[in-house]
Amino acid sequence: MHIIAKIIITVCSFLCVYVYTHAQPSPITRELPEFSEGGETLFSTKYKKRLGQTWLKNFLAQAKTTDDPLLYDYLDFLIHQLAKHSPLTDKELSIVVVDNPTINAFAVPGGVIGVHTGLLVYAKNEDQLSAVLAHELAHLSQDHFARLVAQQKRDTLPNILGLLTGIALLGAGSDSQAGIATIAATQAGLLQRRLRYSRNYEKEADRIAIAILANAGRDPNQVAAMFEQMQQAYRYQARPPEFLLTHPITQRRIADSQNRAGRYTVKQENRNDYRQSEKYYQLMRVQAKISLSQDIAKLKDSFKAQVHDNGIDYFQRAYRYGLAVAMNELNETTNARHIMAKELAQDPSSIPHVIAMATIENSNRNPQAALSLLKKHISLNPDNHPLVIAYAKASMSMGNAGDAIKVLVRHVRKYGHQPNVWRLLADAYSMVGNVLGSHQTQAEYYMLYGQFGVARKQLRYALQYARDNRLARLQIESQLKYIEHLEEEYQLLQ
Numbered sequence: 001m002h003i004i005a006k007i008i009i010t011v012c013s014f015l016c017v018y019v020y021t022h023a024q025p026s027p028i029t030r031e032l033p034e035f036s037e038g039g040e041t042l043f044s045t046k047y048k049k050r051l052g053q054t055w056l057k058n059f060l061a062q063a064k065t066t067d068d069p070l071l072y073d074y075l076d077f078l079i080h081q082l083a084k085h086s087p088l089t090d091k092e093l094s095i096v097v098v099d100n101p102t103i104n105a106f107a108v109p110g111g112v113i114g115v116h117t118g119l120l121v122y123a124k125n126e127d128q129l130s131a132v133l134a135h136e137l138a139h140l141s142q143d144h145f146a147r148l149v150a151q152q153k154r155d156t157l158p159n160i161l162g163l164l165t166g167i168a169l170l171g172a173g174s175d176s177q178a179g180i181a182t183i184a185a186t187q188a189g190l191l192q193r194r195l196r197y198s199r200n201y202e203k204e205a206d207r208i209a210i211a212i213l214a215n216a217g218r219d220p221n222q223v224a225a226m227f228e229q230m231q232q233a234y235r236y237q238a239r240p241p242e243f244l245l246t247h248p249i250t251q252r253r254i255a256d257s258q259n260r261a262g263r264y265t266v267k268q269e270n271r272n273d274y275r276q277s278e279k280y281y282q283l284m285r286v287q288a289k290i291s292l293s294q295d296i297a298k299l300k301d302s303f304k305a306q307v308h309d310n311g312i313d314y315f316q317r318a319y320r321y322g323l324a325v326a327m328n329e330l331n332e333t334t335n336a337r338h339i340m341a342k343e344l345a346q347d348p349s350s351i352p353h354v355i356a357m358a359t360i361e362n363s364n365r366n367p368q369a370a371l372s373l374l375k376k377h378i379s380l381n382p383d384n385h386p387l388v389i390a391y392a393k394a395s396m397s398m399g400n401a402g403d404a405i406k407v408l409v410r411h412v413r414k415y416g417h418q419p420n421v422w423r424l425l426a427d428a429y430s431m432v433g434n435v436l437g438s439h440q441t442q443a444e445y446y447m448l449y450g451q452f453g454v455a456r457k458q459l460r461y462a463l464q465y466a467r468d469n470r471l472a473r474l475q476i477e478s479q480l481k482y483i484e485h486l487e488e489e490y491q492l493l494q
Contacts (some may be wrong), residue, residue, distance in 0.1 A: 045090050052110020054490055056094060057450030059114075060419070066099040066117060066291050067420035069386040070352055074284050075115050078126070079133050081272050085215035086134070087208070088141040094417065101292050103230070107136040109145050120288040124229070126281040127222040130213060138208035139201070206253075207260065214264035217271025224257040282318035283352050290325055300326035317343065325356055333364045351377070355390045367398050378407070385415060392424055401431035419448045436465040436472060443479060452487050456480065 066072075076095045083091045093111040098104070101118040108114070113136050123129040139145075206223070213220040231249045286303075293299045303323040308316060320343055327336035337360050344353045354377050361370035374391040381387055388411045392404035408425040415421045422445035429437035439462035446455035459476050466472035 049090075049092075049110040050489060052094065052108050052112045054450075055108050055110070056096065056112050057448065057490070059096065061449045061451065064099045066097050067418070068097070068287065068291055069389045069420070070287055070355070071097050071117065071120075071284060071291065072418070073385045074280065078130065078277075079113055079137070082130060082134050082212055082216050083137055085270060086137045086141050086212045088137055099291060105132050105136050107139045109140075111140060113137075113140075117288040117291055120285050121292070122229070122233075123226065123285075125222065126277050127213065127219045128226045128229075129281070130216070130218050131209060131220075131223045131226050134209035134212040134216075135205050137212060138205035142201070142204060142208065206257065210257065210260050211264065214261075214266050215270060217266060217268045219266065220261035220264055221258065223261060224254050227254045227257060279314045279317065280352075282314045283321055283350075286318045286322035286325075287352065290322060293326075296326050296329050300330060317346075321353065321356065324360070328356075328360045328363050331363070333360060336360050337364055349377075351381070351384060351386055355386055358390060358394060362394065362397060367394065370394050371398060371400075383411075383414065385411075385418075389420070389424065392428065396424075396428055396431060399431075401428040404428040405432065416444070417448070419445050422448070436462050436469070439465070440472075440476065440479070443483075447483065447486065450486075450490065452483050452490070456483055459483075 072095065075097060079093060079095060080091070083093060090111055093113055096112065096114045098114055098116045100116045101121070102116050103119050103122045104114075104116040105119055106114045113133070115133070119132060120129060123132065210220040210223055213223070227249050231254070289299060290296075300323060303319045303326060306315075306319045307323060320339055324336045324339040324343070327333075327339070337357075340353065340357045340360055344350065344357050347353060354373060358370040358373050361367070361373065371391075371394045374387065374394050378384070378387045378391045388407050392408050392411075395401065395404040395407075405425065405428045408421060408428060412421050412425060422441050426438045426441040426445060429435075429441060439458045443455040443458040443462070446452075446458065459479055462476050463473065466476060
């Protein structure tokens, strides 16, 4: 199974290297052949989950991701809503948001979905974004990596996890030399042979994505719209993105997706909008632009140029939101507060506006107003991820780390897969002098990044403060054993 593990991760690398921003049809209920050896299933859900989580630790440690809770919360909700209407059997998914301007998304065995922030900037509406995400879910639902491995399972390739990481680093805009060196150290011939199979799987995923959109109450015609946008965007470039070189967008492909989309009845009753989704999506597009910005002053001017007096549509509201946030980052707090107060008055329940207003109040040296605003809304939405993070930060900024600990300890039960939650909780423990708790939570933070040596060191520090605390010692010993288990698994799958 050691070789099989390597091959699985190789296949995952193909699926990651392409930008699955396409779509066409086939019956969503298609059954797959069952691949097995000696009567035992070759690729169990549990095994794929282990592979996916191992890959995710590798990726988080080396790629630039964003911990923006608004972007994560939005994408997590949207992807899980689409998954409900997909043929995916295991709907337990892990979402990673990559802070990168490129148009990209990827799927990894074990239910890991990655989304580049550049994709939100590029997709003009939520259904276009959904078309890309549905394509990723289609890859997972059809077990493309397992089918590819079954066809080529005798092939071997040393250090496939390294190849996968190298490809992901290139796609994520990390150290390109490191990514190229990692890939060059492997035998890339296997990748080339599998491209032939990958093209067929791309077509199949395109078709299934259209069915997912229609079943989810979304516009399947947006698949063709995304194709056309991509074709126009890269028509005059000397070298288009790698995924377009291997999967060119043709008029035939666009026409096929248009024809296929017309065969489906859109089930509007299944659409579950997230806080009036199109309005919210435009806010998240602006949030992504802010996250990616290298020149906040230039971005502010861009938003300002697009704002029209008395504009009331979704785009105008989003531009004003972005303008106020950019102004605040440039210390123009008075103007920022004036704009955001008007916007919040129009939609008092908008969580992005609530958080932005609280941030501006804090910048305006009015932390109590910020905390009061967040406290009001967190009482109405106690499990809302962005609100909890904002409230914890606001509490800590006022020296109320104890209040932050209360909400974070409960929150980490559901969001323990988010590194920033552990990091924030560790800081809160430090503020109240709980050195033991700080070291324990820092260990959890480092484990998520696969930095097991650093995590172990944190736990050894924690043991020094737990000499008279039997329960804490037992917890730490359990954490140390878990690290050993993760290290063994990590080595096995490399």
